[in-house]
Amino acid sequence: MNAPMSKxxxxxxxxxASIASEGQRTVAAPFGNALVALAAGRPDIVGxxxxxxxxxxxxxxxxxxxxxFFQMGMAEQLLMxxxxxxxxxxxxxxxxxYAVFASRRAYDFIHxxxxxxxxxxxxxxxxxxxxxxxxxxxxxxxxxxxxxxVPGLTIVDPCDxxxxxxxxxxxxxxxxxxxxxxxxxxVPLVLDEYDYKFELGKAKLLRDGREVLVxxxxxxxxxxxxxxxxxxxxxxxxAVLHVPTIKPLDTEAIVREASRGGRLxxxxxxxxxxxxxxxxxxGTLLRAGVAPAFRQVALPDAFLDAGALPTLHDRYGISxxxxxxxxxxxxx
Amino acid sequence: MKxxxxxxxxxxxxxxxxxxxxxxxxxxxxxxxYVGQALGMxxxxxxxxxHALHYRADEPEWEGRDRFLLSHGHYAIALYAALLExxxxxxxxxxxxxxxxxxLPMSGMATYTPGMEISGGSLGQGLTIAVGMALGLRQKxxxxxxxxxxxxxxxxxxxxxEAALSAAHFGLGNLITLVDINNQQADxxxxxxxxxxxxxxxxxxxxxxxxRASGNDMAAVLAAFDxxxxxxDPQPRVILFDTLMGSGVPFLEQRDKNHFIRVEADEWQQAIxxxxxxxxxxxxxx
Numbered sequence: 320m321n322a323p324m325s326k327x328x329x330x331x332x333x334x335x336a337s338i339a340s341e342g343q344r345t346v347a348a349p350f351g352n353a354l355v356a357l358a359a360g361r362p363d364i365v366g367x368x369x370x371x372x373x374x375x376x377x378x379x380x381x382x383x384x385x386x387x388f389f390q391m392g393m394a395e396q397l398l399m400x401x402x403x404x405x406x407x408x409x410x411x412x413x414x415x416x417y418a419v420f421a422s423r424r425a426y427d428f429i430h431x432x433x434x435x436x437x438x439x440x441x442x443x444x445x446x447x448x449x450x451x452x453x454x455x456x457x458x459x460x461x462x463x464x465x466x467x468x469v470p471g472l473t474i475v476d477p478c479d480x481x482x483x484x485x486x487x488x489x490x491x492x493x494x495x496x497x498x499x500x501x502x503x504x505x506v507p508l509v510l511d512e513y514d515y516k517f518e519l520g521k522a523k524l525l526r527d528g529r530e531v532l533v534x535x536x537x538x539x540x541x542x543x544x545x546x547x548x549x550x551x552x553x554x555x556x557x558a559v560l561h562v563p564t565i566k567p568l569d570t571e572a573i574v575r576e577a578s579r580g581g582r583l584x585x586x587x588x589x590x591x592x593x594x595x596x597x598x599x600x601x602g603t604l605l606r607a608g609v610a611p612a613f614r615q616v617a618l619p620d621a622f623l624d625a626g627a628l629p630t631l632h633d634r635y636g637i638s639x640x641x642x643x644x645x646x647x648x649x650x651x
Numbered sequence: 652m653k654x655x656x657x658x659x660x661x662x663x664x665x666x667x668x669x670x671x672x673x674x675x676x677x678x679x680x681x682x683x684x685y686v687g688q689a690l691g692m693x694x695x696x697x698x699x700x701x702h703a704l705h706y707r708a709d710e711p712e713w714e715g716r717d718r719f720l721l722s723h724g725h726y727a728i729a730l731y732a733a734l735l736e737x738x739x740x741x742x743x744x745x746x747x748x749x750x751x752x753x754x755l756p757m758s759g760m761a762t763y764t765p766g767m768e769i770s771g772g773s774l775g776q777g778l779t780i781a782v783g784m785a786l787g788l789r790q791k792x793x794x795x796x797x798x799x800x801x802x803x804x805x806x807x808x809x810x811x812x813e814a815a816l817s818a819a820h821f822g823l824g825n826l827i828t829l830v831d832i833n834n835q836q837a838d839x840x841x842x843x844x845x846x847x848x849x850x851x852x853x854x855x856x857x858x859x860x861x862x863r864a865s866g867n868d869m870a871a872v873l874a875a876f877d878x879x880x881x882x883x884d885p886q887p888r889v890i891l892f893d894t895l896m897g898s899g900v901p902f903l904e905q906r907d908k909n910h911f912i913r914v915e916a917d918e919w920q921q922a923i924x925x926x927x928x929x930x931x932x933x934x935x936x937x
Contacts (some may be wrong), residue, residue: 320842365790387790389786391817391818392820394813394816394817396776396779396809396813397779397782397810397813397814397817398774398811399779400776400778400779400780400782400783400810400814401779401780401782401783401786401817402778402783402815403780403783404779404780404781404782404783404785404786404787405783405784405786405787407768407769407780407781407783407784407787408783408784408788408790408791408793409791410787410789410790411786426775427776428776428779428810431770431772431773431776432769432770432776432779432780433704435762435770436761436769436770452805471759585857
């Protein structure tokens, strides 16, 4: 009988897989900890979840402020409707679930109860885009496409722990409904090495470069920065414009950067090619009469496979290596 | 006035008469409207706005008010009639019902109308909002009640039952749900669209204090509201009101029933005349 040691170790398709690469610096629960800190001075903040507090880092808030935490059960329509009711009574609910359930199951309640009355509800949802290997039931590949059509709904897609922490404070300050893509658990820390501060509605140029302009949001900004470093070795200059607020979009910064001479514009997002940041940027540029060479690094318009995240990120072109390869091929 | 005295009932009957009349006048303005539902709910709304609810007519957003949520937004014409009766809306505004730029759109919207707490109409949402408001009031130590008014059709929506579970789970004794059972949905009789009986047992099994009463018997409506408000246990309350669409206008009561009662142009004034005559007779009997 052959020894099992020759067998390769299988990677995992677990629901909660880390998005941090090996050896990357991480911060635990930046959203949960930021909310706990904020809530000390904000008695209006309440936390609500649909049986996913533990998996959205809201359990930290629940532990610190049990009298302000409401477990609504696995009932996302109720979660959003009741959050609207709470907001009508003057509270600022932070509600959490997975992005698939908020966008697909509770959409009408977010649209009609929360957004139509411009209620002050903050919807923070874990597992955005392709951040779980669990298959389409849990992969929110079109959440931004779904929510971009809702008038007055602010959409935030933070990059890392720093972004998440600062965005949490900023959306609490903002009056009105917000959908935030939530990175939970051990979240990579990247942006502290850049002169960066999250500002709601503002895009930030993290680095400049002459050949390529990457416009990115969420975890793809982290990948874009790594890709830029790799392409530097090829003498390809890559600029990275981080766009953590998808709506309202910082069209001024996007048009300004995309107008700067002859660069290939690549929009990178952890989302379907349909209806996300890529098409939002494309529309912005067309309307402004700016027509650079334009490419998208994004998930295909398809129901994605289950599997290990590194495998899937490679397969669908959103790993750093795949992104570098794509940009190289487009520059040829 | 002693509770449940003949005087009180007469005063409530008069209020219901005026609510029906306001609804018919609004219907006439547009030549349409969910007037069958408004006539059917008039007695319930009379008790709500002339007996049960705490509110300030000149301060619709007064923090101490009882919240009345119109989950079935298409019943807006009924609630406008009640808000006119309550003095929350001025009578001359009735003429604008359903017109462009009016504060009285055909489906209820919170941002348009004083006294309209929510934008209902996407059916099955009101009770979820009511749960949040009841939790919020409790959190603020505000003793106000939340009333959620809903249609029997909304019993089809899963979210109604999510909210029903939740209200009992949280022991929301400050929540009163009113279900208008007129047995008419868009495609036919409610029971044939998606059977929901035995309804009282369902709500009881969900942990609610349950009453079932005729929604067009003033004494029964009054007693049901009083019992719901004074129930001592920390549990949500529901009143299942069986109502008759078109109630108070016999030729509309008898009309081939469905979700939307057709009223011809010359019939609005006929219907109002019938109401007026009945009211005069009731006055003569005193």
